[in-house]
Amino acid sequence: MEDCKEAATPIATNCLIDADEAGNQVDSTKYRGLIGSLLYLTASRPNIQFGVFLRARFQSNPKESHFKAAKRILKCLKGTTNVGLWYPNESNIVLSGFSDFDYAGCKLDRKSTSGTCHLLGSSLISWNSTKQACVALSTAKAEYIAVGHACA
Amino acid sequence: MLENEKSSKIVSIRSDHGGEFQNERFEHFCEKHDIKHNFSAARTPQQNGVVERKNRSLEELARTMLNENSLPKYFWADAVNTACYVLNRVLIRPILKKSPYELFKGMRPVLSHLKVFGCKCFILNNGKESLVKFDAKADEGVFLGYATQSHAYRAYNKRLMTVEESMHVVFDETNPKLQDHVPKIAYEDETALEKNSAAELESTAGNQSTEKEIQSTEKVADNNLPKEWIEPMGLSKGNIIDDIEQGVSIRRKLAFFQHVAFVSQIEPKKLNDALCDSNWVVAMQDELNQFTRNDVWSLVPKTNAMNVIGTKWVFRNKMDENGNIVTNKARLVAKGYNQEEGIDFDKTYALVARLEAVKLLLAYACMCNFKLSQMDVKSAFLNGFFNEEVYVSQPPGFEDHLYPNHVFKLKKALYGLKQAPRQWYERLSNFLLSKGYARGVVDKTLFIRKHASDVILVQVYVDDIIFGSNNNSMREEFVAAMQGEFEMSMMVELTYFLGLQVKQLKHETFLS
Numbered sequence: 001m002e003d004c005k006e007a008a009t010p011i012a013t014n015c016l017i018d019a020d021e022a023g024n025q026v027d028s029t030k031y032r033g034l035i036g037s038l039l040y041l042t043a044s045r046p047n048i049q050f051g052v053f054l055r056a057r058f059q060s061n062p063k064e065s066h067f068k069a070a071k072r073i074l075k076c077l078k079g080t081t082n083v084g085l086w087y088p089n090e091s092n093i094v095l096s097g098f099s100d101f102d103y104a105g106c107k108l109d110r111k112s113t114s115g116t117c118h119l120l121g122s123s124l125i126s127w128n129s130t131k132q133a134c135v136a137l138s139t140a141k142a143e144y145i146a147v148g149h150a151c152a
Numbered sequence: 153m154l155e156n157e158k159s160s161k162i163v164s165i166r167s168d169h170g171g172e173f174q175n176e177r178f179e180h181f182c183e184k185h186d187i188k189h190n191f192s193a194a195r196t197p198q199q200n201g202v203v204e205r206k207n208r209s210l211e212e213l214a215r216t217m218l219n220e221n222s223l224p225k226y227f228w229a230d231a232v233n234t235a236c237y238v239l240n241r242v243l244i245r246p247i248l249k250k251s252p253y254e255l256f257k258g259m260r261p262v263l264s265h266l267k268v269f270g271c272k273c274f275i276l277n278n279g280k281e282s283l284v285k286f287d288a289k290a291d292e293g294v295f296l297g298y299a300t301q302s303h304a305y306r307a308y309n310k311r312l313m314t315v316e317e318s319m320h321v322v323f324d325e326t327n328p329k330l331q332d333h334v335p336k337i338a339y340e341d342e343t344a345l346e347k348n349s350a351a352e353l354e355s356t357a358g359n360q361s362t363e364k365e366i367q368s369t370e371k372v373a374d375n376n377l378p379k380e381w382i383e384p385m386g387l388s389k390g391n392i393i394d395d396i397e398q399g400v401s402i403r404r405k406l407a408f409f410q411h412v413a414f415v416s417q418i419e420p421k422k423l424n425d426a427l428c429d430s431n432w433v434v435a436m437q438d439e440l441n442q443f444t445r446n447d448v449w450s451l452v453p454k455t456n457a458m459n460v461i462g463t464k465w466v467f468r469n470k471m472d473e474n475g476n477i478v479t480n481k482a483r484l485v486a487k488g489y490n491q492e493e494g495i496d497f498d499k500t501y502a503l504v505a506r507l508e509a510v511k512l513l514l515a516y517a518c519m520c521n522f523k524l525s526q527m528d529v530k531s532a533f534l535n536g537f538f539n540e541e542v543y544v545s546q547p548p549g550f551e552d553h554l555y556p557n558h559v560f561k562l563k564k565a566l567y568g569l570k571q572a573p574r575q576w577y578e579r580l581s582n583f584l585l586s587k588g589y590a591r592g593v594v595d596k597t598l599f600i601r602k603h604a605s606d607v608i609l610v611q612v613y614v615d616d617i618i619f620g621s622n623n624n625s626m627r628e629e630f631v632a633a634m635q636g637e638f639e640m641s642m643m644v645e646l647t648y649f650l651g652l653q654v655k656q657l658k659h660e661t662f663l664s
Contacts, residue, residue, distance in 0.1 A: 043507050044652050084653075085511075087518040118508075123515035126508040 006079030007072055010051035017054060018107055023063030031062035034070055041077070044085065046127040048073050050115065053129050057106075087123040095120050099150035101132070101142045112136050114146035164188035168200055210235050221270030227296060230306065230315075234269050234297035241266075268325045271295050273307050276320035295323060419467050423549050426467055426482070435482035436465065439531075440550060443484070445639070446534045449544070449560035451552065458543045460559050461569075462487040465548065472648075484547050485568030491542075502573035505597040505613045507650070513598075513611050514654065517620045523656055524620040524646040525627070529580075530639040532615030536565035536575025573614060580612060583637055601626070618646055 038052040051073050058066045101114040111134070117127040130149060136142035165182070167173040169191055182189045192199035214231035217223075223231075240252045241261035253261040267273075274290040277283060293307040299317040308315050426432040443449065454460065466485050469477045517524050529535065542562045546552060565572035581591065584599045589610065592598035599610040608621035608630055617634075621627045634640055646654050 087515045089518050089521060091519070093516070093519055120512060120515045121519060123511075123518070125511040125515050 004071075004075050004078065007075035008079060010048045010073045010076040011054070011069070012072065017058070017066065017069055019058070019061070020063040020065045023065050026062050026064055026067045028059065028062050031067055031070065032059050034067075034074075035059055038070070038073055045077075045080075046085075046117070046124065047080065048076065049127055050113070050129045051076075053113075053131070057131070085124060088121075090121050092121045097150045099143075099146040101146040103136070103139045103142050106131060110135055112142040112145070114142070114149045116146065116150035118150075162187050164190060166190050166192065166200060166203075168192050168197065169194055210239070213239070217269045221294075223270050223294065227308070230296040231269065233300070237298050238266060265298075267295055267305070267323050269295065269297065271326075272324040273305075274322045274324075275307050275309055275316060275318050276322075278318070278320050290322070293321070295321070419469050423465055426465065427549055431480050432467060432482060435467075435480045436484075436547075436550065439482050439484055440547065442531045442534065442639075446531065446564060448534050448564045448566065449562050451555060451558045452543070452561045453555075454543075454557055454559045458559065459490070459492060461490045461542065461544045463544050463547050463566075463568075483567055486544050486566045488568045488570045488572075491570050500570045500574055502577050502614075503596050505595065505611055509595050509598065510611060510613070510618070510649070510652075513609060513618065513620075517609075518656075520622055522620045522622045524618050524654075525643060526616065526618050526646045526649060527631075527634070527643045528641050529615045529617070529634075530641045531567075532638075533565045533567050533569075533572040533576050535638055536572055536579050538562055538565060538575065540571075542569065576615070577612070584610065587633055613650065616649065618649065 035052065035056050038048065039056065042049045042052055055066060055070045055073070095118065097116065097118045099114060099116045101112045103112050104110045105113040112132045113129065114132055115127075115129045118125055128149065132142065132145045132149075134145075136145060162185070165173075165187055167189070172178075173189075174191070179189070181187075197204050210232050213235035214228055217231045217235065218225060218227060241263060242251060244251055245255065248255065251261060271294075273293050273295045275293045276290045277288075283289065291309045291311045293309045293316070296306045296308055296315060298304075299306050302317060304317040304319045305321045306315060306317050307321055420426040420429065420432060426436070463484055463486050466483045468481045468483065470479045470481050472478050514524065543559045544562060544566060545559055546556075552558065562569075565575045581599075585591065587601075589599040589601045592600065597612045599612070601608050603623070603626065606621065606623035606626055608619065608623070608626045610617060610619040610630065619627070619630060621630070631643060646656060648654065
C-alpha cells in the first residue's frame, strides 16, 4: 500500500456498495482492523467520515469488493497528508450547525443517512455522519431526523 | 612465487615514487627478472587509482577493527593483513560472482576458520615453556589474524607480551566491550587519580590515562617501526588491554545512562527480559521512586481476610510526534480485574473531555488570540486518594527480602485499579474548585476562572491538561499552583495532543 497511487476522493462517484453476496470472502479480522483505524482517523479528518461509516456497515461479512473500496480511503489519505483543519483568527464568534441527509441512501434497508457539522465562526469543530435509525417515509421526515441529530 | 604458481611472467609493475619501491635493490631485481617498472607521475596518485582505492578500503576496515576492540594502534599491520585476508576470501566480485581467492586459485575458499579480529583467545602452552603441574596450561591473548606462511593463527600473548603463531588456540568471540567501551573513557579519566595513588605505583608516568599511553606508543611506532614491540611493552602495555577488559561497575553505568538519556529500542514482553536490560531496570526504579515520593503505600503483614490484588509491570516506549523513541516507561499496574465490587471499589465512572470540546477550545483560543499550553501530571493516578482499603502484592522483581510475605496497603490509587481515574479526577477537581475555579455546567471537565475581563480556561483530559489565558499572570499563577500541588512534567506550548498535531500560528491554528 505504501507506493500506491493517490486518490483525490475517498469514494468513487459511481460506487454502489451492496452486500455483494456472491463475492469472495476476505479476512474479517483484517477488515475490522482497517475500519477501526480509519474510525480513529475520523476524529481529525472530516473528509473521510462518510466513506468510513459506509464501509463500516459491512464488517460482519466483508467481501473483496468492500476491502477494495476501503483501500480507496487509504489511497485518498495518502493524497491528503498535507491537509488539516484550519482555525483562523476572527471576531465572529457565532456557533452555527448544519445538517443534511440523503433520502433512502442505503440501498439495502432504504434508511437515510444524515450528516451534520458545527462551526464556530468559520472553524469546523464537530462533524458526524450516521445512518438514521428508522426508515423515513418522506424527505421531510428524513430532514427532521437529520436536524435532530445536529442538535443532539 | 607468483610466477611459478601461475606459470606466467610479470611484465610490469606500477607504483608511486615511494622509497620502498624506488631504490637500487628493487631496480636490480626488476632488471634481473626483465620487469618494467613504471611510476605514476609525481604527486599524482590518480594515475594509480586501483591501488589507492583498495588501500583506502583496507585502511578503513583496519581502523574500525582496531577501534572496535580498543586495540592499540601499533597492531595496524595485523589489522590490515587480516582485513585483506578476509576480503580476498569473502568479497564476491559483482560480475564474475566469485571471490578473488577463487579467481586466483580456482577453488572456493574455506571459511570455517575465520574468527573475529581482536577477540579474546587462549593460547595453549604446548610445551614451549616448562610448566609446573598446576600452572595454567594456556595464556590469554588477543587474536590478531592468520599466519601467512603456515596454517596457524597469529595471537598476541598478554602474559609474555609477544605475538605468537599457533594452531592451538581457543577463541571467545563474545565481545563484552561492545557495550562497555563507550563509558570507558569517562571512567578512565575520573579514576585516573585514584588508580595512581593506589595499586599502580610501578608505572605512574605511563599510566595517566589510556589515551595518552596510546598516543605515546604511536609516536614510538612512527619513528621506529620494527622496535615498537619491545620498548613500550616493558612499561605497562599489558595494562591497557587488561584495564579495557575489566569493564565498568554497574553504578557508573547507570549514571552514564542517565546523563546521556540512553534509551532501549525494544519493549520487553517478560519481566526477566527487562531485568536483564539496565535501561529498563532504571525505568522500573524510577517508577518505584515515584511511589515513595507520592507516599502511595505502606508495607503491612498479610492476613487471611485481605483480598490481595496482584501487580505486574507494563513496559512501554514513549515516542515523540516524529515516532522516535524518547523514553522507556515502566509502569507498575494492579490487576484490577481481581477487584470485587463493594469491597474494593464503589463507583468507577470517570469524566473525560470530548474531542469536540478540545476542538472548540482550540478554535475559541485562536479567536481570542491566546496561546494554549499543555502539561502533564507525572503518574497522575498515584495522586488520587482512596476511600476503600485495598491491598496489593509486592512488585515482581523488587520484593522486599526482609518481609517477603508482606503486602502493600494503598493510601493512593494505582494504575490498573478500577477507581483510579475517578479518584484522580476527584482530586484534581477538588483542588481546582478550592482555588476558585468554576466547573463547566455542560462540560464538567472544563474549569474556568474569571477576573474582570481576564479569563483562564483549563481543559482536563485525564492526566493531560490544556490551558490558556488572555492574561499572563493568571497563567503563571495556575502553573505555580499546579506545580505546588502535583508533580508536573513538561510545560510546553500545545503541539501534540491526543494524536492531533497542532500548529499555533499568530493568526491561525492548524490541526492535522
